[in-house]
Amino acid sequence: MNLKIGVIKGDGIGPEIVREAMKVLDLVGERFGHTCEYTELLLGGASIDVHGVPLTDETVEEAKQCGAVLMGSIGGDAKTSPWYKLEPSRRPEAGLLRIRKELGLFANLRPAVLYEELKDACPLKPELTEGGFDFMIMRELTGGLYFGERKTEEIGGVMTAMDTLSYNENEIRRIAKRAFDIAQKRSKKVTSVDKANVLDSSRLWRKVTEEVAKDYPDVTLEHMLVDNCAMQIVRNPKQFDVILTENMFGDILSDEASMVTGSIGMLASASLNDSKFGLYEPSGGSAPDIAGKGIANPIATILSAAMMLRFSFDLDQEADAVERAVSQVLLDGYRTGDILSEGCTLVGTKQMGDLICERI
Amino acid sequence: MNLKIGVIKGDGIGPEIVREAMKVLDLVGERFGHTCEYTELLLGGASIDVHGVPLTDETVEEAKQCGAVLMGSIGGDAKTSPWYKLEPSRRPEAGLLRIRKELGLFANLRPAVLYEELKDACPLKPELTEGGFDFMIMRELTGGLYFGERKTEEIGGVMTAMDTLSYNENEIRRIAKRAFDIAQKRSKKVTSVDKANVLDSSRLWRKVTEEVAKDYPDVTLEHMLVDNCAMQIVRNPKQFDVILTENMFGDILSDEASMVTGSIGMLASASLNDSKFGLYEPSGGSAPDIAGKGIANPIATILSAAMMLRFSFDLDQEADAVERAVSQVLLDGYRTGDILSEGCTLVGTKQMGDLICERI
Numbered sequence: 223m224n225l226k227i228g229v230i231k232g233d234g235i236g237p238e239i240v241r242e243a244m245k246v247l248d249l250v251g252e253r254f255g256h257t258c259e260y261t262e263l264l265l266g267g268a269s270i271d272v273h274g275v276p277l278t279d280e281t282v283e284e285a286k287q288c289g290a291v292l293m294g295s296i297g298g299d300a301k302t303s304p305w306y307k308l309e310p311s312r313r314p315e316a317g318l319l320r321i322r323k324e325l326g327l328f329a330n331l332r333p334a335v336l337y338e339e340l341k342d343a344c345p346l347k348p349e350l351t352e353g354g355f356d357f358m359i360m361r362e363l364t365g366g367l368y369f370g371e372r373k374t375e376e377i378g379g380v381m382t383a384m385d386t387l388s389y390n391e392n393e394i395r396r397i398a399k400r401a402f403d404i405a406q407k408r409s410k411k412v413t414s415v416d417k418a419n420v421l422d423s424s425r426l427w428r429k430v431t432e433e434v435a436k437d438y439p440d441v442t443l444e445h446m447l448v449d450n451c452a453m454q455i456v457r458n459p460k461q462f463d464v465i466l467t468e469n470m471f472g473d474i475l476s477d478e479a480s481m482v483t484g485s486i487g488m489l490a491s492a493s494l495n496d497s498k499f500g501l502y503e504p505s506g507g508s509a510p511d512i513a514g515k516g517i518a519n520p521i522a523t524i525l526s527a528a529m530m531l532r533f534s535f536d537l538d539q540e541a542d543a544v545e546r547a548v549s550q551v552l553l554d555g556y557r558t559g560d561i562l563s564e565g566c567t568l569v570g571t572k573q574m575g576d577l578i579c580e581r582i
Numbered sequence: 583m584n585l586k587i588g589v590i591k592g593d594g595i596g597p598e599i600v601r602e603a604m605k606v607l608d609l610v611g612e613r614f615g616h617t618c619e620y621t622e623l624l625l626g627g628a629s630i631d632v633h634g635v636p637l638t639d640e641t642v643e644e645a646k647q648c649g650a651v652l653m654g655s656i657g658g659d660a661k662t663s664p665w666y667k668l669e670p671s672r673r674p675e676a677g678l679l680r681i682r683k684e685l686g687l688f689a690n691l692r693p694a695v696l697y698e699e700l701k702d703a704c705p706l707k708p709e710l711t712e713g714g715f716d717f718m719i720m721r722e723l724t725g726g727l728y729f730g731e732r733k734t735e736e737i738g739g740v741m742t743a744m745d746t747l748s749y750n751e752n753e754i755r756r757i758a759k760r761a762f763d764i765a766q767k768r769s770k771k772v773t774s775v776d777k778a779n780v781l782d783s784s785r786l787w788r789k790v791t792e793e794v795a796k797d798y799p800d801v802t803l804e805h806m807l808v809d810n811c812a813m814q815i816v817r818n819p820k821q822f823d824v825i826l827t828e829n830m831f832g833d834i835l836s837d838e839a840s841m842v843t844g845s846i847g848m849l850a851s852a853s854l855n856d857s858k859f860g861l862y863e864p865s866g867g868s869a870p871d872i873a874g875k876g877i878a879n880p881i882a883t884i885l886s887a888a889m890m891l892r893f894s895f896d897l898d899q900e901a902d903a904v905e906r907a908v909s910q911v912l913l914d915g916y917r918t919g920d921i922l923s924e925g926c927t928l929v930g931t932k933q934m935g936d937l938i939c940e941r942i
């Protein structure tokens with residue numbers, strides 16, 4: 223099979239971690255008889271440096287020609303990088319928001335997994351996480367406050383700024399279906415998170431979610447208020463299977479959840495459209511402070527590549543092989559600095575990539 | 583001094599915990615030569631049961647005649663209580679939102695304190711909280727998504743729901759000033775939390791906050807994105823002094839923070855207007871599952887009463903006396919069930935109130 227993959231190396235540690243993921247993909251191709259055809263795409267700071275804008279129309283078109291896109295991480299240090307002297311709409315993040323919208327990537331999957339071997343890095347007391355936890359956040363990615371009308375204007379001499387949070391039933395239905403589809407293949411529980419005691423959009427969210435649930439009699443639906451969910455993720459993360467929520471709540475809760483695992487350098491993510499196309503990226507940021515040092519953890523990006531094989535190219539066996547290799551490397555005691563613990567062997571970005579390749 | 587105090591006993595455990603706080607207030611009055619004059623006010627479910635609505639105009643007027651209001655907790659079990667069969671605007675929570683707005687309670691203070699004696703209840707590993715932590719969340723309480731225009735309508739045959747997040751510079755300025763005032767009396771650091779890489783309202787928030795900071799040269803201002811803040815509260819709560827944020831972000835982050843302390847039954851909160859008036863309530867909910875059993879923790883409500891003495895009546899000595907008595911009870915090893923740990927003595931709601939009174 224010929225895999226047409228767009229590659230956004232991105233900013234900060236992006237290029238280093240993407241390089242390792244490409245190495246893994248190439249090896250998988252060799253072993254399983256596929257060829258990877260890469261198209262480099264510029265997004266974020268790297269695009270600003272070349273084109274003056276964080277995303278060009280041409281890049282959008284090129285991305286659409288690919289079967290999937292693998293991305294490092296974008297953005298820089300807001301305090302020091304010249305990118306952040308630009309208007310908000312011209313900064314690196316604006317490119318990311320635009321590509322999500324242009325490619326229709328409405329379903330953002332972010333796993334929160336406590337790796338048994340990395341328990342030491344988990345900030346929670348061991349008794350709260352005994353037996354581990356493994357849940358998935360399904361965040362709506364192209365609606366809500368992120369893409370509503372907004373304006374800043376003087377009203378009666380007073381500066382006033384306004385953003386709108388809007389969802390229609392179709393937007394809610396398609397993401398809810400995705401969440402139930404995934405829950406069906408997991409532990410069959412969806413926790414839909416909203417603020418229905420305050421927001422109209424949340425009340426519609428709850429109503430549509432309940433309608434969708436009727437088509438999945440084997441899946442349990444529960445509703446949880448967002449403030450309570452922020453507590454429950456700390457108090458008892460084991461209770462969750464799939465968390466379904468809107469864009470802004472998902473942004474906050476998924477970052478909280480990834481921190482609770484203690485292994486953000488291990489967490490992949492996928493942003494999917496309504497067919498097979500997806501953008502795959504690590505959950506963590508561009509970490510400009512350690513960029514270029516060869517010490518960043520490439521595993522989240524490598525696992526993102528595995529998700530890509532599985533979701534966009536239907537190559538389950540190949541994805542399994544990558545995920546198994548990652549587990550094996552951890553079992554063998556190799557760690558990058560972010561997940562290092564006593565008795566383990568510290569390795570750099572490239573060496574970690576090599577060690578994973580050796581195990582495929 | 584004559585203290586005119588409105589009392590909202592509220593729902594669930596509300597009446598039990600408020601009773602203990604009133605006992606403490608009466609004793610403080612005796613010891614320090616004040617009289618407490620209570621006016622019982624109905625809000626939430628208790629008001630629905632009597633008046634059919636969660637808050638009447640008369641109650642609003644009566645509250646305005648008081649120097650401060652002490653509140654238990656409101657609301658019931660959304661799955662079983664008949665209150666939740668009503669329209670959203672007639673449910674218990676709607677009364678709470680309306681009284682905040684009618685009384686102009688724009689400044690919500692919620693402390694997040696790790697009590698040395700209760701470290702066992704903290705969900706975080708001890709190495710993350712060594713030396714304890716003590717920060718304050720200053721949440722804007724009468725603006726943003728909570729009070730913006732909202733509607734649900736059919737647009738081209740598709741149900742669409744919309745909420746608006748709006749802030750003007752005056753609303754931001756007054757809450758920012760409050761945050762800086764408080765930081766000045768603490769460790770002189772304000773972390774303003776927003777989503778300025780996406781929202782117009784956050785960009786105005788950041789701008790006004792920076793303007794206000796100029797009047798407080800001794801206080802450090804830092805900005806943090808809300809998703810990052812949700813991570814940092816778990817990763818390193820010790821870094822914070824005062825967190826300043828808008829209404830919805832504050833709702834989520836303050837609940838997360840209270841859970842991270844492990845002692846939500848200990849956490850007071852105050853909602854203040856632009857003069858001395860305030861509504862004081864525990865951070866925790868109405869816990870309908872344990873209501874009437876005499877086992878709820880009254881300490882958060884008692885500490886809320888202490889905050890009331892301090893902020894609304896300028897009775898610092900009296901407030902200190904209550905806070906010291908609470909510390910002493912903990913040192914003496916008495917605990918309600920929610921904060922019980924090995925070697926401590928389990929006591930009920932009333933006994934805990936008595937033990938605190940004995941130490942004043």
Ligand SMILES: CC(C)[C@H](C(=O)O)[C@@H](O)C(=O)O
Pocket residue numbers: 315318319473779780809
């Ligand atoms: C960079 C930013 C705009 C983005 C978001 O808020 O969606 C990021 O935090 C994320 O979660 O992917």
Ligand SMILES: CC(C)[C@H](C(=O)O)[C@@H](O)C(=O)O
Pocket residue numbers: 419420449675678679833
């Ligand atoms: C009951 C609810 C409307 C309220 C809020 O969201 O403000 C509560 O969660 C709180 O934090 O006081």
